[in-house]
Amino acid sequence: MSALNLKDTYKSYYTASEQPEVVDILEATYISILGSGSPGTAVFYEKKKALLDFVEDLQQQYTGSDKAFISNIVEIFYWFDEAETGFVDIGNFYTTVDLDLLHYRIAIRTPEYISDKNIQETIHLSKTNPFANDFKLFKYTAGKSVQVLHLGPFAGELKTLPILQHFATEKGLKKSGMHHEIHLVNFESGQSQDHLKTILRDPVVKNKQ
Template structure:
């Protein structure tokens, strides 16, 4: 099973803002703090890709074989410390040293937390024991496809914010970025395609 092809709806977005419904998804994940793009950030990103490769090998040549390569990241702030941070100014309102993140790669629902823990105990990888099973139901979300460098998101996110506001929604969960294009530190970012997705709820 190719996760990317099997769940095409999840990995597809238009360049114009839109509303989508996202159900429960299972992931391998690792937590982090601080601004994205640090050496530690990229070390964790590389390690989770290797971890999932090991997981894929566990099920290779069985009826449960799968492939999952797309790296995703959830970002959030502790609201009790910094207050409410909206979609449009997510990266510009608060010191990014206070940012929390969870790097994830989607896995089939049949893989349970116990399997992740078993591999974490034996894998000879950096951060191996920090990997964990994570499930999340985003529900109603606003999203769009951002093309180009990550820095351009500072202009794209206000577009998503405007769409949410005009449709009577407010941000209600973690900011979610799906990196459809493989990327490593130091590479050109001109070709990147990134889904920007934010859970929302109706304003009352």
């Protein structure tokens, strides 16, 4: 019995053009862990590694069954507390506010049939995982969004995001939720970033101004 490969099953979700585009993103289910501060810290990478290990433990429970699945693409949702920072738009998301004020959710998509009970069962099997008790089920519907595929180092996003912002503005759209990044190529601290492929996605609504 073949395992459900989420990248193949939700192909459009994991696909973006190098040119900005408008897409509609339906509800998705994730296992995730929260954090705050700059995404380049040691604890950020520790949480990301722990999440990958946890999802692997979850997958192993279903090996050979009709619920077997494969999912290992890391996604990050980023946001600021706007009561503290004010509105932060797409194009200047990483340059307007001190990144120490950034909040994030590291996530990996799972099949819809994964439940809180499944997570609790995996927690008991992952006793050596330092963040096991912090993993939670997360459901999210982005809806109408703008997105673009960014190639290369993360630092280059400072040039790509303004392009996405300009596209949204031309379409009469404005940012309406968390900035979302899908890391199609896994990256660990210290590795070269030249080969990275990252979907940059932001939910939007019609700008009534």
